[in-house]
Amino acid sequence: MIDYVDSPHGITAERLAGFFVGWPNPPTPETHLRLLHESDHVVLAIDSENGHVVGFVTAISDGVLSAYIPLLEVLPECQKRGIGGELMRKMMAKLDGLYMIDLVRAENLGPFYERFGLIPADAMVIRNFARQSGQ
Ligand SMILES: CC(C)(COP(=O)(O)OP(=O)(O)OC[C@H]1O[C@@H](n2cnc3c(N)ncnc32)[C@H](O)[C@@H]1OP(=O)(O)O)[C@@H](O)C(=O)NCCC(=O)NCCS
Secondary structure: OEEEEOOOOOOOHHHHOOOOOOOOOOOOHHHHHHHHHHOOEEEEEEEOOOOOEEEEEEEEEOOOOEEEOOOEEEOHHHOOOOHHHHHHHHHHHHHOOOOEEEOOOOOOOHHHHHOOOOOOOOOOOOOOHHHOOOO
């Protein structure tokens, strides 16, 4: 069974192994835990059998008008079971009532995000890969 929680309290770095698949310079589980604590909102999917975190989503928000969803990931072996969708549904419920909710989607994920009411838009970004690990 998958449990969903909206706080990283009590989560240890060991329970966060396996994320940032394909990132050339990924954050360590310890850095991952730090960014969860520093985010304004998180939702975590936890395997109730072993306590391992199998999916997460974060949001940064001013709490007045706007929020940004920087990270959403489900461990590869747990994908296609509805976990990513449930994480997004729960995060969108937390952000309900704000004027703007933005994210930058990975290629091909437009239809996935449209399920939650998001629409395509132009964006401008910087990616400083030397800082990708957060170190
Ligand atoms: C995107 C992601 C979080 C979805 O998690 P999930 O638990 O598999 O999601 P669900 O089971 O709720 O929904 C699966 C849907 O995701 C979409 N999807 C996932 N990967 C996709 C891909 N590579 N191309 C197109 N659609 C994709 C499909 O719409 C799929 O629907 P389907 O099952 O009807 O085919 C997961 O694939 C993931 O972690 N990917 C790697 C990290 C990533 O890309 N994060 C998003 C950054 S914007």
